[in-house]
Amino acid sequence: MSGREFFSTRTVAEALAGFRPAHRTPVEDVPLAAALHRVPAAPVSAAAPLPGFARSTVDGFAVRAADTYGASEGLPSYLDLLGTVRMGAEPTVAVRPGGCVAMPTGGVLPAGADAVVMVEYTAETMPGTIEVTRPVAPGGGVVRADEDVAAGGTLVPAGRPLRAPDLGLLAAAGVTAVPVHARPRVTIISTGDEVVPPSTVSPAPGQVRDATASALAGLVADAGGEPVLAGIVDDEPGALKSRLTEVLPESDLVVVSAGSSVGARDETAGAVASVGEIWCHGLAIKPGKPTLLADCGGIPLIGLPGNPLSALVVFGQVGIPLLWRLSGCDAPPPVPSTRARLSRDLASASGRLDIVQVTVHEGVAEPLFGPSALLSVLTRADGYVRIPEPATGLDGGTEVEVVLYR
Known part of the structure; x- marks a missing residue:
């Protein structure tokens, strides 16, 4: 695959609909006090009517x-x-x-x-x-005695994260433990000779501290997963394949933060192809085109771009929905959003999903621009605007949905 930058490029919509590895996390019983946001593996039924008396x-x-x-x-x-x-x-x-x-x-x-x-x-x-x-x-x-829930009726369905009112209803029914899917174990691997640990006091010229892994771990934890930082793998041939072989048996999802050069992407694709089947190498999304999705014996793998902003944007669009699916969730829970008017025109290319970071003030969404290597663009943003694949841009003044960061 030397010199081949992309193949089997897909849209984000195709990835969400078509990339569906069969793996699901195992089922475990958790006490009610620890069940918030966990995903029931089966419906929980009421043994008796609620409230039980008129x-x-x-x-x-x-x-x-x-x-x-x-x-x-x-x-x-x-x-x-x-x-x-x-x-x-x-x-x-x-x-x-x-x-x-x-x-x-x-x-x-x-x-x-x-x-x-x-x-x-x-x-x-x-x-x-x-x-x-x-x-x-x-x-x-x-x-009525059975107006809340009839005897045998469903208290909470399978496949939907438990919310606070769900816990209250379960408690009212005397349910003290719930069978839920285990939190997905997400192994995060960083690659590149230039990447050094965050603890490095004085990086040498050309070296960068590994910012992406820590940010990805936060996204994983926020979505209910268990992040596992597997360290940094250098660009030596065979090193990534060896690490993948080690971590796949212990993972529900593997995320590789790859280098940004064509050669680094080819090295990642070669290593992944040796342990699994690549579903696509390239997503029609900006930022984040050099993204790889693969099925490694049922365990999904995401190869992310090396630039931090690109990596985090792509993981938010594809990785988090995949993580929820692994934990038995039928669809990711809704995220907070608001409506605002664009302060300026936004250009795009038809057939590509554009994710534009914005600040929101008094109902106006102000786009933020900057190189994909700059995390500060994300830290300054209140949320983002999606320019869908069919569009060639959005006019200033257009009312848009802004997906907010929590």
Whole structure:
């Protein structure tokens, strides 16, 4: 492959739709307290209905709805106060025709009642007599015993990261542990004779500290993965192949931060081809065209450009969706975004996805430009704008979606 810069170039949309290695992380049980953002491996069902008993949603009086029909401020209904329901206790009194029972929010609906009238529409005109000034329909002010979840119903589905309300519903159902996919183990390999560890006090002329690996590790952790920094591999022939052979059996995803020169890309492609099957070498994206995707015996591998900005942009567009898929997620969770107007024209090329970094102030998106070797472009950005493949650019003043960095 010497001297061959790209082959089997694909669009980002093709990569997301077509590059789908079969590997998924194994399943493990985790306690509820550690389950936030984890992906259930199977639906979790309710053993019993929730909330489990008919309960009041308001402070007021449990009644037979029919006893309130026609009630108004000018012609109220009068009901006998039969007793009070205590919180956390089964009612000791039933509602009979012409009677009512005082109810706290969340209290168990007593027998004979089919509604709760809000206290705001009542008054105690004399001891033991309640005046009702507004009618209530059957079921008003009440939650049914199975209104949250029926017995056998799904509490949380498989394939969607658990959110805080999901944990609350699981806790309400008495679920204390959840079977989830393990966090994907993402091995990050840096390559290049010019790359030195971040701890290097005084890099020699031509050397650069490895910034990309640390940033990639942050992206991996933010998406729920477990980053593993596998160090720096020099450009010696065979060195990368040897490292790949070592790490593949222990990885769910391998990411190689490759050199930027044509020769370095060819060396990476050759090493990857010797341990797996290359799906594409070149994505129609700017920045980040020299990206490689491969399937190594079911374990996906991403070969990223050497320039930090390009590497991080591509990993955000392709690597993070792939990481979520490995952890059993049907689709990546939505990311925060906002609408803004472009401050200037943006040029693009048809057939290529352009990712443009922007700042956002008072509803205006200001593009940021700079060489792909400069991480400061990303650190100054509030988010990015996507110029889709069919477009040849965007006019200034166009309202666009800005995907925000968290």
